[in-house]
Amino acid sequence: xxxxxxxxxxxxxxxxxxxxxxxxxxxxxxxxxxxxxxxxxxxxxxxxxxxxxxxxxxxxxxxxxxxxxxxxxxxxxxxxxxxxxxxxxxxxxxxxxxxxxxxxxxxxxxxxxxxxxxxxxxxxxxxxxxxxxxxxxxxxxxxxxxxxxxxxxxxxxxxxxxxxxxxxxxxxxxxxxxxxxxxxxxxxxxxxxxxxxxxxxxxxxxxxxxxxxxxxxxxxxxxxxxxxxxxxxxxxxxxxxxxxxxxxxxxxxxxxxxxxxxxxxxxxxxxxxxxxxxxxxxxxxxxxxxxxxxxxxxxxxxxxxxxxxxxxxxxxxxxxxxxxxxxxxxxxxxxxxxxxxxxxxxxxxxxxxxxxxxxxxxxxxxxxxxxxxxxxxxxxxxxxxxxxxxxxxxxxxxxxxxxxxxxxxxxxxxxxxxxxxxxxxxxxxxxxxxxxxxxxxxxxxxxxxxxxx
Amino acid sequence: xxxxxxxxxxxxxxxxxxxxxxxxxxxxxxxxxxxxxxxxxxxxxxxxxxxxxxxxxxxxxxxxxxxxxxxxxxxxxxxxxxxxxxxxxxxxxxxxxxxxxxxxxxxxxxxxxxxxxxxxxxxxxxxxxxxxxxxxxxxxxxxxxxxxxxxxxxxxxxxxxxxxxxxxxxxxxxxxxxxxxxxxxxxxxxxxxxxxxxxxxxxxxxxxxxxxxxxxxxxxxxxxxxxxxxxxxxxxxxxxxxxxxxxxxxxxxxxxxxxxxxxxxxxxxxxxxxxxxxxxxxxxxxxxxxxxxxxxxxxxxxxxxxxxxxxxxxxxxxxxxxxxxxxxxxxxxxxxxxxxxxxxxxxxxxxxxxxxxxxxxxxxxxxxxxxxxxxxxxxxxxxxxxxxxxxxxxxxxxxxxxxxxxxxxxxxxxxxxxxxxxxxxxxxxxxxxxxxxxxxxxxxxxxxxxxxxxxxxxxxxxxxxxxxxxxxxxxxxxxxxxxxxxxxxxxxxxxxxxxxxxxxxxxxxxxxxxxxxxxxxxxxxxxxxxxxxxxxxx
Ligand code: SF4
Ligand code: SF4
Numbered sequence: 001x002x003x004x005x006x007x008x009x010x011x012x013x014x015x016x017x018x019x020x021x022x023x024x025x026x027x028x029x030x031x032x033x034x035x036x037x038x039x040x041x042x043x044x045x046x047x048x049x050x051x052x053x054x055x056x057x058x059x060x061x062x063x064x065x066x067x068x069x070x071x072x073x074x075x076x077x078x079x080x081x082x083x084x085x086x087x088x089x090x091x092x093x094x095x096x097x098x099x100x101x102x103x104x105x106x107x108x109x110x111x112x113x114x115x116x117x118x119x120x121x122x123x124x125x126x127x128x129x130x131x132x133x134x135x136x137x138x139x140x141x142x143x144x145x146x147x148x149x150x151x152x153x154x155x156x157x158x159x160x161x162x163x164x165x166x167x168x169x170x171x172x173x174x175x176x177x178x179x180x181x182x183x184x185x186x187x188x189x190x191x192x193x194x195x196x197x198x199x200x201x202x203x204x205x206x207x208x209x210x211x212x213x214x215x216x217x218x219x220x221x222x223x224x225x226x227x228x229x230x231x232x233x234x235x236x237x238x239x240x241x242x243x244x245x246x247x248x249x250x251x252x253x254x255x256x257x258x259x260x261x262x263x264x265x266x267x268x269x270x271x272x273x274x275x276x277x278x279x280x281x282x283x284x285x286x287x288x289x290x291x292x293x294x295x296x297x298x299x300x301x302x303x304x305x306x307x308x309x310x311x312x313x314x315x316x317x318x319x320x321x322x323x324x325x326x327x328x329x330x331x332x333x334x335x336x337x338x339x340x341x342x343x344x345x346x347x348x349x350x351x352x353x354x355x356x357x358x359x360x361x362x363x364x365x366x367x368x369x370x371x372x373x374x375x376x377x378x379x380x381x382x383x384x385x386x387x388x389x390x391x392x393x394x395x396x397x398x399x400x401x402x403x404x405x406x407x408x409x410x411x412x413x414x415x416x417x418x419x420x421x422x423x424x425x426x427x428x429x430x431x432x433x434x435x436x437x438x439x440x441x442x443x444x445x446x447x448x449x450x451x452x453x
Numbered sequence: 454x455x456x457x458x459x460x461x462x463x464x465x466x467x468x469x470x471x472x473x474x475x476x477x478x479x480x481x482x483x484x485x486x487x488x489x490x491x492x493x494x495x496x497x498x499x500x501x502x503x504x505x506x507x508x509x510x511x512x513x514x515x516x517x518x519x520x521x522x523x524x525x526x527x528x529x530x531x532x533x534x535x536x537x538x539x540x541x542x543x544x545x546x547x548x549x550x551x552x553x554x555x556x557x558x559x560x561x562x563x564x565x566x567x568x569x570x571x572x573x574x575x576x577x578x579x580x581x582x583x584x585x586x587x588x589x590x591x592x593x594x595x596x597x598x599x600x601x602x603x604x605x606x607x608x609x610x611x612x613x614x615x616x617x618x619x620x621x622x623x624x625x626x627x628x629x630x631x632x633x634x635x636x637x638x639x640x641x642x643x644x645x646x647x648x649x650x651x652x653x654x655x656x657x658x659x660x661x662x663x664x665x666x667x668x669x670x671x672x673x674x675x676x677x678x679x680x681x682x683x684x685x686x687x688x689x690x691x692x693x694x695x696x697x698x699x700x701x702x703x704x705x706x707x708x709x710x711x712x713x714x715x716x717x718x719x720x721x722x723x724x725x726x727x728x729x730x731x732x733x734x735x736x737x738x739x740x741x742x743x744x745x746x747x748x749x750x751x752x753x754x755x756x757x758x759x760x761x762x763x764x765x766x767x768x769x770x771x772x773x774x775x776x777x778x779x780x781x782x783x784x785x786x787x788x789x790x791x792x793x794x795x796x797x798x799x800x801x802x803x804x805x806x807x808x809x810x811x812x813x814x815x816x817x818x819x820x821x822x823x824x825x826x827x828x829x830x831x832x833x834x835x836x837x838x839x840x841x842x843x844x845x846x847x848x849x850x851x852x853x854x855x856x857x858x859x860x861x862x863x864x865x866x867x868x869x870x871x872x873x874x875x876x877x878x879x880x881x882x883x884x885x886x887x888x889x890x891x892x893x894x895x896x897x898x899x900x901x902x903x904x905x906x907x908x909x910x911x912x913x914x915x916x917x918x919x920x921x922x923x924x925x926x927x928x929x930x931x932x933x934x935x936x937x938x939x940x941x942x943x944x945x946x947x948x949x950x951x952x953x954x955x956x957x958x959x960x961x962x963x964x965x966x967x968x969x970x971x972x973x974x975x976x977x978x979x980x981x982x983x984x985x986x987x988x989x990x991x
Contacts, residue, residue, distance in 0.1 A: 002561055004592055014583035016535065016567040023536025039506075045603055045634040046501055047511020051540035054922050058544075063927040065903060070501040073850060076607055076635045083503040086474070090504030093472045094904050106534045107603035107635065110573055137534035138568050138604070210932030210972050214903070340535075370562075392561050 001396040005370060007377045017370035018389065020314050021340025023137030024145030025103045026052040027174060027241075029066055031149035032101035034180075034198020036219030039097040040066040043084055043115065043132075044105025045076075059407035060177075060204040060415050065214055067091050067100075071107060080113050081121075088122040088130060095214060099129040099222055103149060109136035129222060131156035141341040142406075143240050143316050146174045150198060150245040153225050160229040160253035168279050169231045169255065170196040171245050173238035173262055173318050174406065175420065177201040177218075182418035183237070183263070186273065189287050192280040195224045195231060205416050229253030233279045237272070238262040238318025239349070240341065262318045263420045264428070265326025266295065291422040298429055299330065305433040305453070307331035314338045314372055314386040315405035317346045317365070319419075323385065323404070324350055326425065328357045330432070335361045335381050342366035369393065383436060400439045402431050457894040460485045464896070467908040478502045482899040486891045493888060495833040497825070497899045500638045500847065506903035508800070508923055509826050511634030513537055515643025517600035519723055520651070521630065523547035523674055523699040524707070525558040528594040531565045532581050532612060533602025537634070538565035546940045547674045548681070549701045557594070564588060568604065577610050585619045585627065596704050597627040598650075606633035628654045638847050639827035639900075641722065641803065645851045648726035651698075651707060652854065656731070657862075659708025664693040666761055669713045671728055671739070672720030672804070675700025677945020682952050683719075683744045686754065686777070690769045698724060711735045711859075714866055715760055717742045717753070721884045722803030722825070722832050726854075732882065733856040736863045741880035744948040745956075746811030747778075756879040762871075777950035785815070788957035791965055793817025795916035798909065800901050800924065801938045803828040807887040809919060809938060812947070816957055821913050823887060824898035833897065835886035903927070917960060932972055934963040 025042055029052045032040035042049035049068040056064040067090075069075070069083040084102070091100050102115060115132045124130050133152035135145045150171060170187070172180050180201045187194045202218015228234070233256040234249050236242035246257035258279075263272040269292070273284045310333045313320055317339045324334045337350050346365035354361045362375055373393045376384075384390050385402045388409045394401035408414050418424035437453055444450070468480055481496030501507045510518070513531075518541040521529055531538030542563035549560050566584045568577050585597060597619060599612045612629040619627040632646045668687070673680045680700040687694060695713050696706040711731060716739035718728050728739040740760060742753035751774055758770040797813045797820050799806040806823040813820055830838050842848075867875065875881050888897060896913070898905060906924060910931055918928040919938040928935035936959065941947060947956040 012587050014580045015587045016565045018563050019535055019539050021535060022539045023534055045511050046507055046509055047514050047634040050510035055540055057922050057926060061926060063930060065506050067504050067506050069503045071635045072500055073635050087504030089472060090475050110604040110607045137536050138570050138573050208930055212930040
């Protein structure tokens with residue numbers, strides 16, 4: 001397995017080997033699916049949308065529909081204006097969404113297609129919306145694409161109509177529907193009123209009822225995104241995927257913005273609840289406090305299984321920052337933290353966390369899995385945490401893997417269950433300690449097998 | 454099956470919902486099979502209409518993803534931004550292993566130049582050159598394939614010049630594929646580009662020792678291990694398999710492909726170019742085979758043996774058939790019991806919707822709808838229509854290699870007489886297409902899209918929909934079982950005799966898994982009056 005990966009690292013400036021990121025439009029598609037009755041549209045050649053849809057479908061095991069401008073060589077030369085106008089016509093005539101969310105691909109970006117002009121010239125049926133975001137993939141990653149599309153929602157839709165709604169805006173970041181449900185549950189438990197966007201719960205975890213509808217029940221209503229301009233404040237969960245949209249809302253509608261960590265682990269969840277409580281004036285509920293106490297109880301009872309273990313982590317920046325914080329709370333050692341998404345901000349945020357904890361680790365943005373694998377070859381770890389792609393390294397180096405993040409394509413159910421909040425923390429402790437213990441059981445000599453651990 | 458007249462009316466209603474231009478674009482792509490009207494003409498291999506939720510992919514996917522990607526001993530570098538390379542990394546189940554004497558398998562790796570803004574603005578050739586240099590230093594590959602994505606063509610990077618440079622400076626044979634996604638109307642253009650590149654630069658450069666009964670298996674990608682199963686059968690009979698194109702294949706073996714006596718073509722769409730070019734240049738005949746389904750497997754094995762007309766081969770073929778049938782014994786029966794009388798709809802790439810129909814028939818299931826994502830008219834109607842296919846702006850885009858006879862290697866194995874005879878008995882250098890095997894009143898749809906799939910599901914209510922990942926969960930949401938026929942839902946092999954049993958098991962399992970019966974909650978089906986409840990507990 002991966003046996004062409006040598007131990008010695010040579011510096012690479014050009015080739016990316018086994019990427020830990022993908023392109024912007026995938027994130028833009030995911031964000032757009034978090035609007036109710038929305039059809040994401042990929043303005044470029046059709047191959048890209050085939051890839052995003054397949055990839056998202058494999059992670060969520062759900063239908064992912066998106067249309068495309070289906071460029072041909074002619075459109076590549078003369079621009080995609082007429083393709084887009086035809087596409088807008090067809091989309092509303094055939095699928096009839098409330099809103100169409102257009103993103104660009106590398107091709108239309110390279111051509112320099114002027115989407116706002118095309119939209120202005122298109123015939124859009126009464127009461128329907130068309131929004132767009134520029135998502136060139138030669139910049140950033142799928143996380144940046146998510147951020148750009150969410151920002152597009154604010155730019156096109158949100159309005160401050162001087163009618164304060166008493167609600168708190170939540171931008172959850174590129175997390176699973178299970179996480180979005182958990183964030184909403186926590187807020188509901190406090191009695192706080194909120195608008196969360198995008199919200200893919202009910203879209204990418206929809207029930208099987210035999211009544212298929214291309215647009216499932218879930219997703220943030222367009223009216224709510226408009227009304228987000230009247231909210232008390234915006235909490236952006238995760239600086240990479242959410243902060244930009246919160247600041248756009250501040251700029252456009254004067255809604256105060258706060259950026260928090262993705263609420264993974266104890267402190268980050270505490271911070272989220274404190275902020276939510278301060279802005280809405282609602283107290284953190286007893287229910288949540290009880291859950292918190294349960295997690296602390298579990299952490300005290302199980303620490304011997306994971307404390308001091310070295311972990312290699314990879315995935316998307318906001319999730320990694322939250323996970324790093326939580327692993328430190330667990331007394332574990334986040335030895336390597338690597339994201340494919342570029343941005344110095346990542347290293348600036350994670351390095352001090354490790355330093356403060358006295359961890360001698362490696363942190364890298366714009367990295368790839370080939371580099372992570374080489375680090376592990378040079379100094380091994382006890383556990384790998386990351387996406388499905390990690391299984392090849394896990395097998396090559398014989399280290400256990402906890403699957404977390406996007407994409408997970410070789411296991412099911414993960415997208416329904418949270419890693420955020422206290423419940424998510426509980427689940428993470430269960431996954432981490434079970435994985436380590438399964439390994440202990442597997443490796444134990446007969447005489448060392450323990451009934452109770 | 455519904456009456457074909459009613460079906461034609463229903464089809465009309467489905468198409469009527471389209472706006473005028475889209476209606477015009479789609480109407481020739483669907484037909485109700487009516488053998489009285491044979492030959493029926495399909496419209497295929499044309500542009501997808503913008504705004505339609507299409508299931509199609511791009512030229513790059515056909516070139517890098519389908520044909521070039523499975524070659525395990527080469528490094529395929531995707532020159533472009535990160536996504537294209539990332540999505541085509543390990544997602545297609547073309548299995549590969551290091552066989553005896555093979556020391557390289559790069560399939561678990563993804564190589565991308567991850568172009569950044571500066572590369573787009575100032576050109577990406579410099580980065581590509583640096584990338585190749587790094588790859589050579591780390592991995593020492595014997596060959597490198599450069600696959601271009603959309604922006605590359607647009608900014609005018611000359612990847613062919615880079616390939617020439619790499620060969621000269623680094624001493625590694627490097628082949629450039631201009632397979633930018635927009636080049637064609639689907640993956641199909643990419644197959645052609647890949648066929649051309651490999652034929653031009655690789656095939657004919659090797660010198661494998663001459664052995665009797667030498668064949669190539671073309672258009673077999675070893676999905677779920679199908680290729681390994683086919684290889685196992687052919688080896689028992691005594692064939693010398695020179696190369697497989699391209700599942701578990703190597704560039705090094707492909708080099709000697711011209712040494713084969715016969716080519717077996719499994720997927721016609723993706724590989725017919727190479728099969729034809731090998732024939733023109735070296736005289737090698739090809740036959741269309743199908744190793745999916747027991748009957749077709751038997752037929753394919755017999756045709757192959759008959760071509761060589763060797764008593765030993767023929768005898769061993771019959772022995773093998775007998776042994777394999779014995780080995781699977783009555784294992785199919787319990788599955789047939791579950792499946793018989795049910796119906797299937799198939800929408801797959803460019804061959805499988807055809808290949809699987811026989812297998813379903815062996816399970817007692819009729820295929821009521823079949824269609825391809827990126828086929829051409831010949832895949833529907835048979836190769837006889839090729840001369841009548843009109844050139845258009847899109848297919849003109851792809852180079853048609855002019856191949857000349859190589860007098861040194863050219864040889865015809867069959868006498869004129871025997872050729873004429875075998876042409877009547879098997880698909881010799883010929884493919885009959887899908888429509889001919891379908892029943893009256895069934896539906897053929899080219900390049901089906903989301904709306905049409907939903908409409909046909911409602912109309913035909915098939916029990917199984919065989920298709921890909923993008924369609925699978927839509928079908929499940931409707932309460933119907935969907936089987937992925939690209940990835941086999943990570944099962945397989947489905948080829949050959951044993952494969953047929955695995956397939957039968959999978960279909961029976963999918964049809965009978967208890968989940969389908971649990972869809973309605975009890976409170977939707979049982980009386981919910983409180984009175985009843987008190988009575989019961991009381
Ligand atoms: S061209 Fe760009 S947008 Fe399309 S798949 Fe490739 S990286 Fe993604
Ligand atoms: S950018 Fe072009 S080559 Fe890449 S996936 Fe999209 S259509 Fe295909």
